[in-house]
Amino acid sequence: MIKNITQAIAFAPATSANMIVGFDILGFALNDVGDEVTLIKRSDGQIVIDSIESEQELPLISSKNTASIVIQKVCADFRIDCGFSLRIKKGIAIGSGMGGSAASAVAALVAFNHFLEVPLSNEQLVHYALFGEELASGGKHADNVAPCIYGGVTLTRSIDPIDIIKLPTPELQCIVIHPHLVVETKAARGILKPDVAMKNYVMQSANLAGFMAALYTKDIGLLKRSLNDVVIEPQRAHLVPGFYPVKEIALNAGALACSFSGSGPSMFALSETVREAHEIAAKMIEGFEQFGIKTDWWISPISNNGAHVK
């Protein structure tokens, strides 16, 4: 059942969840930015984190890392008892809103999959990656793990049963700005009201449907008109000083849309060209500087590629 190899390395991309109008259901993958996990076969049955390369200090405790948690779970389910050592290279800061917990889990699972004679399906990978999300945020949300595995833009129609639809990948550039603030996913979820006003539900539905139509018809005007969040963004904007001014700066600089990446604090914006993306990024960074906030930033196309073995 297990191939006769000693190690596998996989890369899983950063992802941006929600995509403005698809709270908990939409997400997309970035290029190049992401986490890398090396899985090395052991013989003592242990799941051990050997090392974590990261700008943040992260504990080497298997029960607290999404990568090791999901490997423990999948090994238990498939009765694979050799054990694995994990070497994790974090390209995504935890708490940045770029799917860092999902990427570590998915990279580990994709590396694990390479050991199997009969690999797991994408749905099975989602199933296991969700245990990592549960650890990280307290809930099973597939809006990061789905694009991380499938690539492109994904719709999570359901997680029970798992029903992921890969949507058309628009040829757009994505600017991600990570302000140096920590907003925990649990906290960002905790501030949301338990209800949505009917009027906002209707408006957001209309925009979600407009965005879906825009993806399938490549109608950039419709995409721009539709990417407007009246439900979640207004409840979270206060978590990031300068959110609205920076958003306005991005839109004035030509961004098609701009909002939180996932639950924040990172913001993302979309543009049609790389040149525009650089202009938008520069102005957003400058915008945050005026609020005394330092930033990291990335520019990447929305990538059609999901996690893969290296």
Next chain:
Amino acid sequence: MIKNITQAIAFAPATSANMIVGFDILGFALNDVGDEVTLIKRSDGQIVIDSIESEQELPLISSKNTASIVIQKVCADFRIDCGFSLRIKKGIAIGSGMGGSAASAVAALVAFNHFLEVPLSNEQLVHYALFGEELASGGKHADNVAPCIYGGVTLTRSIDPIDIIKLPTPELQCIVIHPHLVVETKAARGILKPDVAMKNYVMQSANLAGFMAALYTKDIGLLKRSLNDVVIEPQRAHLVPGFYPVKEIALNAGALACSFSGSGPSMFALSETVREAHEIAAKMIEGFEQFGIKTDWWISPISNNGAHVK
């Protein structure tokens, strides 16, 4: 500005609003069933209803009919002062949930449009038809007038400004069952709670997006999985005795989906073939009979054609 003709006749189809997951935003047009309005030029500047052919008794009062209301409005705006007589043939019962108020208004407007040297755009027709909907239901909702004008399946992304997107027309049969109960749109709207639970908002969004993907990819399985209303239907089901048993009968008979047409009391179901449609219709009618409720029924493909001059 006005052509030298004396009369025009237009037909506007029955429509079904909401389409299960698109409350206030989605709708589709039926074939053949609908209202017909003849507009005859006068010279005294009056807008007068000459006659209404209908199974229901409807008043010949211009200020209480959606057809005459919208003609009054458009004539005033465009300073067309000849006046018109209206002859209305109602194919759709008022209060049936099949877009009867929209069809009368749209048929009148399309007939009116035929008099113009430079006809109104579809967006302008929607704009004027909405005054009829306001009269009929107290609110400007375009989920009937849009498919009535454009045909097929439409998304009303916004009514201010008017932004209607014509979606792909699925090759499906629609069964409409009109139980002989009166449910007024205003009452059916009035019972809705002002808020939607976040959990249901997310689930309904996922199904709406799934349905949109299904329309563009012609994925009948996805369409079936997605057409499930967790927001509106549970709040209105009690308005129609036998709603859930009849729905179950329809699904067991092979319907892809079944729910209210608009705000009810009509129910609609979808099927892939005409044969199935007849089986489903027969069983739904029988189901209502067991609750002592008489019904009218129609079977029609989802029609790609909107209102048109005859």
